[in-house]
Amino acid sequence: MANLDAPKIKLQPVSVTRKMAASLPGLRDLAQKNGLKIHHLGAGYPHPEVTDPRGFLQHQQAYINFVINSEGLNDPNAVPEILRETYSYTDTLGPKTSRDAFAKVYGADWGVDIDPEQLIPTVGASGGINLICSLFERPGAPVAYLSDAPTYAGFTARVGLCQHARIYSVDMDEEGAIPAQFRTRIHQARADGYFVPFYYTVPDGHNPAGFSFSQKRREQLLAVAREEGLLIVEDAPYLYINYAQAADRAQPFFAMAPEQTVHLFTGSKIGFPGPRIGFLYSEASLTINGGEVVPLTQLAMTEASSDVLFQNPQALRGFEALLHDQDDTGNFVLREGMWPLAEQKLLVYRENRQILLDTLEEELGDHKDCFSWTIPQAGFFSVFTFLRGTAKTDDNFIQRLVAEYGVVVVPMYDFYPADARVRNPNAGLDQLRVSFCFSESTGDARRKDLKEAVLAFCAAVKKESGR
Ligand SMILES: Cc1ncc(COP(=O)(O)O)c(C=O)c1O
The missing domain is CATH 3.40.640.10 (Type I PLP-dependent aspartate aminotransferase-like (Major domain))
Incomplete structure (x- = not known):
């Protein structure tokens, strides 16, 4: 291996989300060995139920055919523009x-x-x-x-x-x-x-x-x-x-x-x-x-x-x-806005968000002296906070949640820029990012899995904070 002198190059720190992704297979094995199901509340990915490309591919092909027809080529051998x-x-x-x-x-x-x-x-x-x-x-x-x-x-x-x-x-x-x-x-x-x-x-x-x-x-x-x-x-x-x-x-x-x-x-x-x-x-x-x-x-x-x-x-x-919609005559017309597209996605995210918020309220509503969580008006995440120092959400805590409860969430501390952690060395060490966008299942199984995941999360945080 050639050894190049490159003293100006520094190693970049690995982000906590990447570290988690790398350690997840091992933790998953450990959780499964303990007879636990893995509960996804960590990943920030779009849900598979609303990113099935098959309908889109048909729509795209129909649109391309429509554009080709609109080109009105006379020569059947000419490559459409x-x-x-x-x-x-x-x-x-x-x-x-x-x-x-x-x-x-x-x-x-x-x-x-x-x-x-x-x-x-x-x-x-x-x-x-x-x-x-x-x-x-x-x-x-x-x-x-x-x-x-x-x-x-x-x-x-x-x-x-x-x-x-x-x-x-x-x-x-x-x-x-x-x-x-x-x-x-x-x-x-x-x-x-x-x-x-x-x-x-x-x-x-x-x-x-x-x-x-x-x-x-x-x-x-x-x-x-x-x-x-x-x-x-x-x-x-x-x-x-x-x-x-x-x-x-x-x-x-x-x-x-x-x-x-x-x-x-x-x-x-x-x-x-x-x-x-x-x-x-x-x-x-x-x-x-x-x-x-x-x-x-x-x-x-x-x-x-x-x-x-x-x-x-x-x-x-x-x-x-x-951005185009097909009308009854087969023509493609420009959409008036993107909200109808959003609505297809929101069917899942709105429901997931409600399951998360309802379950947190049911399970932890009596412990608001101990826990708080954000009510997201948009997006994929709620931030969960342990009040009054009831838990320290460092890497050990996160690993314990996976290994002992099967719950995957993301710690918040790594999202604080360096100067914020100088101002407050404990920044984010009382918080977790809980995501409700992703699971491996769809439909009723998705609802059931998410409910189970939030129940497992609530049980874990109660136990970890001595409630
Ligand atoms: C705030 C924010 N910015 C950027 C991105 C990356 O998005 P893209 O897939 O468009 O690169 C994400 C993805 O989760 C995000 O949450």
Whole structure:
């Protein structure tokens, strides 16, 4: 094996979710040896019941046939344009038809007049995070991002890749990140010599915090961002996995202030995670080297063209098919919005969420001096807290839950950025992330499995905290 001298390269810490995934087979064996069933309350994956691709594949094929017929080819041997395009190199922006369709449908849902030329396709929201970070990291100057404590592990991991980037985190209360602290941390980062381009957050169905920011709090945070001159990067995977009534839903930042926001859309939750669909959208502009003012998306486009370079046209065309509905005459028409698609997913998630919340209330409602949990208005997670130091949710605790009760949940401590753990060394060590999105079973078996899982969880936390 060649041994290269690479003193500048540091080992990245392995995230707790990855560590758990690696240790799960061993723990599962141990639990099974103890005669226990494994209860899934850990994974943040879309449910198999609402990600069966078979219906989608039929729909996609019918859409492609419809487009081919609409092309009206006279020569039966000619390769239809859509097929040629779908299996060729496309450009960095992907097929225009897909962006046009998405701009109309998404724009209609959120009251934003989306310019399809400002939509940059990304490899899911993960690709959007990567794109916006690398855009600001490329110049090589120390850069600081504001984010929540706790924040999304994928964001922390991405920031960790850049040795001149770091996170300044903002604590949250039950309405969202605390505005006064937001401002203080921006000032702190600047005083420490960092360039501060944006605040990254997940305001709807926060992963991992298990709640949505209130409308009032969004307005306060936006006011600070405007006054301080930084962007809000809004990661929005759970915008449609929403349990609130339409009138009670807060507005996403990009609908409130598209010129201050970088919005990251993903097809992973509303469609399928496998095809890796995402779009970055922003109406922000930046004053760059030499004083020139340019649209952020222009910079994102050149960044993307040196990164992914070619989008996957087949995946984007598939997503475009999802944005169309077939009418009674067989024609495909653009959907008026994406909520009917969301509704298909919500049938399962809404029910699962209710099973979780009802069971927690039934089993632990009499112990609210000891336990609390968030009521998620969107997303896949609730955060469960042990009050008054009744348990320490470290790795040993998590392993014991699997080995002795068969219960898989994710500890929260690793979701707190490093500075949050300096402020409070016990940050997250009284919390668990409980997910209700995933199980291996479907239908009645899914309901029964989830109920059993939450019952097992409740029994475990009562026993572990001496109740
Ligand atoms: C907050 C957040 N951002 C990004 C992602 C990654 O999504 P994608 O599949 O779009 O890359 C997830 C997935 O769970 C998430 O919860």
